[in-house]
Amino acid sequence: xxxxxxxxxxxxxxxxxxxxxxxxxxxxxxxIVVSLFPLGVGPEPALLRQLAPxxxxxxxxxxxxxxxxxxxxxxxRDGTLEQLALAPQPLGLIxxxxxxxxxxxxxxxxxxxxPVLGLQFDLSRDALWVLTGSLLLGTPALSGIGAIGAALTLxxxxxxxxxxxxxxxxxxxxxIFGAGAVDxxxxxxxxxxxxxxxxxxxxxxxxxxPWPTAAALRIALE
Amino acid sequence: xxxxxxxxxxxxxxxxFYPLAGKMIPWFWALAAVFGLAGLYLGFxxxxxxxQQGEGYRIIFLHVPASWLSMFIYLVMAFWAGLGLAxxxxxxxxxxxxxxxxxxxxxxxxxxxxxxxxxxMWGTWWxxxxxxxxxxxxxxxxxxxxxxxxxxxxxxxxxxxxxxxxLVGVVNVPIIYFSVKWWNTLHQGSSVSLTKSPSMATTMLxxxxxxxxxxxxxxxxxxxxxxxxxxLERERHTDWVRAELIGKE
Numbered sequence: 001x002x003x004x005x006x007x008x009x010x011x012x013x014x015x016x017x018x019x020x021x022x023x024x025x026x027x028x029x030x031x032i033v034v035s036l037f038p039l040g041v042g043p044e045p046a047l048l049r050q051l052a053p054x055x056x057x058x059x060x061x062x063x064x065x066x067x068x069x070x071x072x073x074x075x076x077r078d079g080t081l082e083q084l085a086l087a088p089q090p091l092g093l094i095x096x097x098x099x100x101x102x103x104x105x106x107x108x109x110x111x112x113x114x115p116v117l118g119l120q121f122d123l124s125r126d127a128l129w130v131l132t133g134s135l136l137l138g139t140p141a142l143s144g145i146g147a148i149g150a151a152l153t154l155x156x157x158x159x160x161x162x163x164x165x166x167x168x169x170x171x172x173x174x175x176i177f178g179a180g181a182v183d184x185x186x187x188x189x190x191x192x193x194x195x196x197x198x199x200x201x202x203x204x205x206x207x208x209x210p211w212p213t214a215a216a217l218r219i220a221l222e
Numbered sequence: 223x224x225x226x227x228x229x230x231x232x233x234x235x236x237x238x239f240y241p242l243a244g245k246m247i248p249w250f251w252a253l254a255a256v257f258g259l260a261g262l263y264l265g266f267x268x269x270x271x272x273x274q275q276g277e278g279y280r281i282i283f284l285h286v287p288a289s290w291l292s293m294f295i296y297l298v299m300a301f302w303a304g305l306g307l308a309x310x311x312x313x314x315x316x317x318x319x320x321x322x323x324x325x326x327x328x329x330x331x332x333x334x335x336x337x338x339x340x341x342x343m344w345g346t347w348w349x350x351x352x353x354x355x356x357x358x359x360x361x362x363x364x365x366x367x368x369x370x371x372x373x374x375x376x377x378x379x380x381x382x383x384x385x386x387x388x389l390v391g392v393v394n395v396p397i398i399y400f401s402v403k404w405w406n407t408l409h410q411g412s413s414v415s416l417t418k419s420p421s422m423a424t425t426m427l428x429x430x431x432x433x434x435x436x437x438x439x440x441x442x443x444x445x446x447x448x449x450x451x452x453x454l455e456r457e458r459h460t461d462w463v464r465a466e467l468i469g470k471e
Contacts, residue, residue: 148390152383156373165369166387169362170394173401180405201397208393212386219382 004089008097009104015074016105022070023105030063030110034117045122052121053131053182060110060135060178061142061171065164067106068146071098072154072217085221091214095151099143099206099213107139123186130185130195137198138178141205145170148209151216174201234311236453237462243446250443254436261432269425278342282426285335287434288328291441292360295325299367300392303385313449315381316456318388319371320448324441326364332357352403359398363391377456 016023037055038048075081084094114135115128123131149167153159181194233239265283299321306315336354337347348354367387374380457463 148386152370152387153373156370158373162369162373165362166366169359169366169398170390172359173394173397176401176405197401212390216383216386219379219386222379 001093004093005097005100008094009101012098012101013104016101022067023109026063026067026106027109027113029066030059030113031117033059033062035120038120048121049123049186052118052123052127053179053186055121056114056117056131056182057135057138057175057179060107060114060139061168061175063110064106064139064142064146065167065171067102068150068163068167069153069160071102071147071150073150076154076220081217082221085218091217092210095147095210095213095217096206099140099147099210102147103140103143107135107143111135111139123182127182127185130191131182134178134181134191134195134198137195137202138174141174141198141202142171144202144205144209145174147213148216151213151220154217154220174198174205177201234313236313236316236457237460239313240450240453240466243450247443247446247450250439250446254439254443256436257432257439258436261429261434261436264425264429264432269429276342278339281335281339283429283433285332285339286430287437288332288335289357290434291437292325292329292332292357294438295321295328295441296360296363296388296395297392299325300388303381303388307382307385307389312378312381312456313453315385316449316452317445318384319381320445320452321441322364322368322371323448324444326361326368328437328441329357329361329364333361352399352405355402356395356399359402360395363395367391 034055037051041047041051072081075084085091087094111132115132118128118131146163146167149163149170152166153163156162177194177198181191181198184194185191233242261283265280269280271277299318302314302321303318305311306313306318333354336357340349341347367384370387371380371384374383454463454466
């Protein structure tokens with residue numbers, strides 16, 4: 001079981017490394033969106049400090065969503081997905097491997113990049129730590145829940161816009177607790193409760209999401 | 223006993239359900255009209271003016287039923303969609319498709335009447351209260367469902383993809399509701415508490431219940447009308463639909 005997941009992750013990472021531009025452009029999207037906010041609302045440090053958690057998290061949500069269509073689209077186009085669905089191993093596990101690989105190339109870089117962007121918003125050191133931690137904890141849930149949407153919109157016309165309609169409402173709890181954790185640190189309340197809930201969401205999301213995703217993939221492949 | 227079971231399953235076929243729905247629709251319209259008139263009579267002519275809110279409170283006779291129905295219809299829709307997914311009943315998947323626009327309409331009505339009520343009562347069209355926010359998200363979920371189904375051309379695939387989305391949505395609704403609620407309490411958003419409703423006069427309550435029944439009957443009637451259209455559209459290649467359409471001309 002573990003071997004299967006590792007094999008899928010390794011394969012997807014290998015493929016992603018051949019198309020590094022995709023990963024980098026999603027990251028730059030994140031950077032650009034975050035940098036637009038100070039230009040839009042003005043450079044007062046107090047205001048930016050207050051906005052930072054929400055802005056960084058919303059930008060992370062959008063950047064993750066942007067990279068979601070690639071989760072299955074390439075494999076669907078060249079027929080690999082059909083082969084994977086025919087494999088004797090459960091499709092859910094394969095999906096789990098793909099979700100992990102997606103997180104490694106989209107969520108993880110976002111989390112590592114976030115503290116640098118947080119500096120632009122004049123966040124304190126503690127808040128930067130919590131921001132990184134909350135993104136590390138929360139982005140796997142984004143990849144997991146997003147996989148459902150990506151599978152449902154596979155090969156559907158207008159897939160990109162549709163995907164955002166389906167997935168963004170489901171992302172709301174992650175956004176609330178993720179941004180809330182940083183917010184609580186900034187206001188001095190302590191982020192523990194938020195981080196625990198965020199971890200719970202991630203565990204549930206990553207654990208349960210592969211099933212509906214696998215079901216949706218089978219529907220798309222018919 | 224076995225006879226009765228067979229009778230029930232008979233109506234799972236679109237062909238058998240089509241005339242039955244046609245017979246039921248006028249009844250539900252009539253019930254909707256009766257309940258609606260009685261509820262509005264109680265609400266506008268009998269119920270006393272509220273001591274704190276004046277006449278403006280009367281919008282609850284539409285607002286509360288619309289909110290209830292918007293949530294209830296989502297559950298019913300997910301139920302039919304799940305049934306369709308599990309047992310491959312075509313009709314129940316069509317039912318889910320037929321219910322979605324009505325649910326979205328009620329969610330929108332609930333938000334709209336809520337805004338109309340909020341302006342004189344709270345002095346603002348919108349607050350980021352937990353209930354308002356989750357109602358808004360419910361509207362988003364409906365829109366996502368409708369958009370997904372209309373984007374897929376193959377009807378069977380649309381049914382099943384929509385069903386998965388509806389089921390995922392149903393699991394998520396409580397999570398979303400509680401997260402929004404906690405978010406709201408943390409932010410100390412609105413100072414107005416919706417939960418502490420003042421004890422209501424009995425006539426008001428009756429008026430509201432009657433209006434809720436009227437909305438419910440309306441929802442059933444409209445969903446049945448829509449499902450009849452969907453049946454005709456999807457079964458147009460069959461002989462009975464052709465006979466039905468020729469008979470009408």
